[in-house]
Amino acid sequence: MxxxxxxxxxxxxxxxxxxxxxxxxxxxxxxxxxxxxxxxxxxxxxxxxxTNQDCVGKLKVKLRLMNSREALEIVGLGEETVEILVDKGFISTLGDIFSLKFHSKELIELDGMGEKSVSDLLSNIESAAKKDLPSVITSLCIKDVGPKIAKLIAQKLHPQGIMGLILVPEEDLLSIDGVGPVISKNILSFIHSTEECKLLYIYTYNGVGQINTCKPIVCGALNGKTFVVTGTLSKERKLIEQDIVEAGGKVSSSCSSKTSYLVCGDNPGSSKVASAEKHSISMIDEQLLYEMINNVHII
DNA sequence: GCCCTTGTGACCAACCTTGA
DNA sequence: TCAAGGTTGGTCACAAGGGC
Known part of the structure; x- marks a missing residue:
């Protein structure tokens, strides 16, 4: 006990x-x-x-974060598959996922991996090159740098790609709203680590994160408004959030007194609705959101 | 057809940043 | 200095799809 x-x-x-x-x-x-x-x-x-830099446990956790939906999102490279690929010696660093294409025949022989699984996996790894820069920065597994902070960094790097991160001065990082001394230090430690930095070169060699389409912050119909999204909507949540940001709005994951609107889809989260009611936040549906974005509805 | 893996969304607590 | 706001990352439940 x-x-x-x-x-x-x-x-x-x-x-x-x-x-x-x-x-x-x-x-x-x-x-x-x-x-x-x-x-x-x-x-x-x-x-x-x-304290071991080459610890397999740490490698597996990093691979899981690297492949999360907000990062490279390589379908078919889930937790169990990662476990097998690391244990069998196919992956010993994060960059090794780009070398799997040279072992396709051996991969098909593994338990639970068929021809289709391997083919899909390799094709999805290839597709990682098309991921936007914020997703690529998120996949680097820098401490405290998730999708939101990664997007802000990408906007700061515009129009440079992933290698722009190496040259970014500390004062530029600190000028980002949401990045303070702790996160800035974490980013600089990553850049100055020879081992971690190798990943940037592997990405570049494989064409990952080379194009930065992340536009600098704009003034749009939703300028100055903060939105929280809940429930199931007609399209993927990240696409809805992208539309809000492109219209000049801000997306947050939790309601507060500074939240302007809660966008509710089907089966909205009870805690978010309760929080919105507590803070007297207007609840709108997807249709009204797009009327706002298209300036049809007066905010 | 069953089982396992993977993807998605909600929720929660820690903790970093900001501003008073 | 401290409280509030907001992000991160872990877990859970459920659904979908592929392997055997």
Whole structure:
């Protein structure tokens, strides 16, 4: 039996362990070695971090983030597939996914991988070159740089592609609304790391993130308005959000007193609706949103 | 046809940034 | 300095599609 409490993160922390029938109380001991590679663990804030740069556990997590829907979104490269490809030695760095095309026959032989799966996977990796720059920046797995911050960085880099990141001065990063000293430091640490920086060159060699179509912030029909989207809409949520941004609006993931409108589709999230009601935020449907964008409706 | 993997959206808490 | 706003990333539930 163990006693747990909420720690710094959501994952519960074991504070005490009870042994035997009499439930003798003993202090819980934190692990000192990484369960994936056996290297030493280092305490950084609330996290225990493996000190091994080549840890397979860290590689698998990074691959999962790299392939998330907001990043390269390589369909067919899910958690189980990543597990197999890393364990079988096909992938030992993030950049290795672009070398899989040279092993197609061996991949078909793997358990759970048929001809169609491998063909689709390789084709989807090829398609990663077409992903927009914010998605490519998100796929770099820089700490605290997710889709939103990546988009702001891409706007700052315009019209340069991914290699523009290497030359961007710190003051330019700090001038971005939403980027402070912590995130700026994380980006610069990434750029100055030889190992991490290799990925930028692999991307360039494979044509990934070379074109920056991310336009600088514009003034449009939704200028100065902040939107939160909930429920199922007629098209993909990210496309709706893209339309809002292109019309000069801002998209947020949670409601606050600064939110202008909650865009509701089918089956809207109850917490977002409750939050909107609490803050007296106007709730609109998709049709009204597009009337606003097209200046048909007076805001 | 069943089972497993993957994709999508909602929700939640930590934590970074901003502004008073 | 601190509170509020907003982003990130983890988990869960459900649906769809491919492999066996």
């Amino acid at each position: 163990v006693k747990i409490e909420r720690s710094g993160e959501v994952i519960p922390k074991i504070t005490e362990v009870y042994f035997g029938d009499d439930c003798e109380i003993r202090e819980a001991e934190l692990p000192s070695l990484c369960p994936c590679c056996g290297h030493n663990l280092e305490k950084r804030g609330v996290d225990l971090v493996c």
